[in-house]
Amino acid sequence: MSEIDANTDRKARLSTLAQAPGARLAALWQAFGRTPEHETLRPPEIGTVMVRGRAGAVGAPFNLGEMSVTRCSIRLSDGAVGHGYVQGRDKQAARTAALIDALAEAGEAEALEAAILRPLRDEAAAKRTARAARAAATKVEFFTMVRGEG
Amino acid sequence: MYVAVKGGERAIDNAHAWLAEERRGDRTVAEMSVAQIREQLSLAVNRVMAEGSLYDPDLAALAIKQARGDMIEAVFLIRAYRTTLPRFGASEPIDTGAMTCDRRISATFKDAPGGQILGPTFDYTHRLIDFALAAEGDAPDAPQTTPQTGKTPHITGFLAREDLIQTEPAGTETPRDLTREPLDFPADRPLKLQALTRGDEGFVLSMAYSTQRGYGRNHPFVGELRVGQLPVEMEIPELGFAIELGEITVTECETVNQFTGSKTEPPQFTRGYGLVFGHTERKAISMALVDRAMRWQELGEDNVGAPAQDEEFVLSHSDNVQATGFLEHIKLPHYVDFQSELELIRRLRAEAMATRAQEAAE
Numbered sequence: 187m188s189e190i191d192a193n194t195d196r197k198a199r200l201s202t203l204a205q206a207p208g209a210r211l212a213a214l215w216q217a218f219g220r221t222p223e224h225e226t227l228r229p230p231e232i233g234t235v236m237v238r239g240r241a242g243a244v245g246a247p248f249n250l251g252e253m254s255v256t257r258c259s260i261r262l263s264d265g266a267v268g269h270g271y272v273q274g275r276d277k278q279a280a281r282t283a284a285l286i287d288a289l290a291e292a293g294e295a296e297a298l299e300a301a302i303l304r305p306l307r308d309e310a311a312a313k314r315t316a317r318a319a320r321a322a323a324t325k326v327e328f329f330t331m332v333r334g335e336g
Numbered sequence: 337m338y339v340a341v342k343g344g345e346r347a348i349d350n351a352h353a354w355l356a357e358e359r360r361g362d363r364t365v366a367e368m369s370v371a372q373i374r375e376q377l378s379l380a381v382n383r384v385m386a387e388g389s390l391y392d393p394d395l396a397a398l399a400i401k402q403a404r405g406d407m408i409e410a411v412f413l414i415r416a417y418r419t420t421l422p423r424f425g426a427s428e429p430i431d432t433g434a435m436t437c438d439r440r441i442s443a444t445f446k447d448a449p450g451g452q453i454l455g456p457t458f459d460y461t462h463r464l465i466d467f468a469l470a471a472e473g474d475a476p477d478a479p480q481t482t483p484q485t486g487k488t489p490h491i492t493g494f495l496a497r498e499d500l501i502q503t504e505p506a507g508t509e510t511p512r513d514l515t516r517e518p519l520d521f522p523a524d525r526p527l528k529l530q531a532l533t534r535g536d537e538g539f540v541l542s543m544a545y546s547t548q549r550g551y552g553r554n555h556p557f558v559g560e561l562r563v564g565q566l567p568v569e570m571e572i573p574e575l576g577f578a579i580e581l582g583e584i585t586v587t588e589c590e591t592v593n594q595f596t597g598s599k600t601e602p603p604q605f606t607r608g609y610g611l612v613f614g615h616t617e618r619k620a621i622s623m624a625l626v627d628r629a630m631r632w633q634e635l636g637e638d639n640v641g642a643p644a645q646d647e648e649f650v651l652s653h654s655d656n657v658q659a660t661g662f663l664e665h666i667k668l669p670h671y672v673d674f675q676s677e678l679e680l681i682r683r684l685r686a687e688a689m690a691t692r693a694q695e696a697a698e
Contacts, residue, residue: 193577201567201580234418235581236426237391237568238511239611241525243490243590246507247429248526249515250533251613253391253568255424255581269574273582274392314436314565318483321438324454325484328446 199290199303203283206306208276214302215282222289228259230277256280266292359404373397382614383407387656388414389534391584391613408656415657428569428578432588433490437564442491444557444592450488455563491560492590501605521648528630528647532623533612535654541618543644544625552629552642555594556608563587563615587612589620593628596635606635626650
């Protein structure tokens with residue numbers, strides 16, 4: 187696998203983990219049944235990221251406001267390093283995300299994809315579709331009642 | 337002049353204990369959970385996130401609970417908490433064109449591509465109290481239909497393609513940040529937009545309303561208002577590439593305003609912009625109007641002396657935490673200040689009385 191493909195996979199994985207509901211991530215991780223030995227490179231740390239927008243949607247960047255983010259980095263005993271970044275302030279979720287990332291880097295990507303990442307992605311997609319379906323139902327269908335003459 | 341005195345400690349402790357009791361209210365009534373506030377008072381949560389300048393619904397809900405529903409107090413709590421956190425970095429500018437829209441309306445084009453999506457709106461409700469909500473019962477399920485696919489294009493994009501609307505200048509990659517440096521004037525547009533998006537909703541609304549009533553009129557049309565979710569991406573230094581750090585809900589308003597033209601430029605519409613955390617459309621529309629009003633210089637318009645055109649006035653008074661801090665501090669002890677004033681007025685009165693008595697005697 188080329189480096190670019192590897193980065194694409196890792197980006198997808200970390201992005202999914204970042205947005206996973208904390209309780210759901212914890213449940214899937216527990217069901218996966220692994221507690222790999224690891225050392226903590228960076229203990230779970232709560233911080234913020236400044237979110238930027240653009241003036242007029244397309245112009246100069248400006249600071250919209252911050253969002254809370256928690257991050258954690260670990261190293262497995264075999265040397266694989268994992269990074270976890272999650273939205274919000276759930277320290278356990280950040281550590282779990284880092285462990286999943288490291289295990290995936292260490293060759294368990296397929297098993298993790300099937301047991302944790304795909305379910306998370308499917309659930310997120312279902313939630314998004316359910317909102318979009320409600321939005322679509324509020325779309326206005328104009329029709330002309332009377333057209334004035336002259 | 338400030339002089340330290342002691343003696344209020346017990347009274348303060350007891351006052352805070354009573355505050356906690358009052359916050360809880362009647363104990364025969366069930367206590368509200370943070371999750372209930374987050375889910376059922378979500379527009380209050382959105383406002384606290386926007387003005388607190390921190391996107392974290394759980395934290396905003398907790399702040400509302402702690403503040404007993406006092407929104408500015410809740411914003412204050414969020415701001416104070418935020419200052420204790422390290423900042424990991426800044427996101428890529430969010431792409432509002434890629435938003436999954438809950439709501440998207442245009443007041444300028446009936447048949448806008450992507451359609452008029454009303455979303456969960458108070459518009460067209462009769463504003464009659466719904467007594468059914470006082471009784472417990474399940475909310476009805478909202479109807480669903482086949483979701484739209486693909487991106488919803490920006491209305492201003494169509495006008496821009498024909499050069500009918502001003503182009504937005506690119507600006508610098510790293511905008512100035514008023515949470516990191518003191519506000520000074522003249523402020524550039526990114527700084528103004530940052531101040532407006534975290535500004536007090538009531539203040540920004542009133543400023544916008546004043547332009548509509550004639551104090552710096554700029555003839556706005558809501559070209560587009562959209563509310564929805566989009567991902568936030570940031571480059572992670574240890575990885576060397578960007579990941580999505582999360583998803584946020586934002587409200588965006590683009591106004592299409594009165595056109596300008598000159599000898600070199602053919603007539604074009606101008607624009608105002610509002611972008612705010614959460615579903616906060618009153619604020620986003622207000623922000624766009626005030627943004628537009630403050631662009632008078634850039635667009636070669638006259639300064640008619642309207643408050644909304646005065647960036648120093650707007651930006652110095654839009655922050656409700658600053659405003660309330662300065663306003664409310666006057667209720668705290670000023671015994672020594674007042675004592676000196678009291679002595680001064682007694683002396684002046686004594687002198688005036690003495691003069692009057694002397695005049696009467698003469």
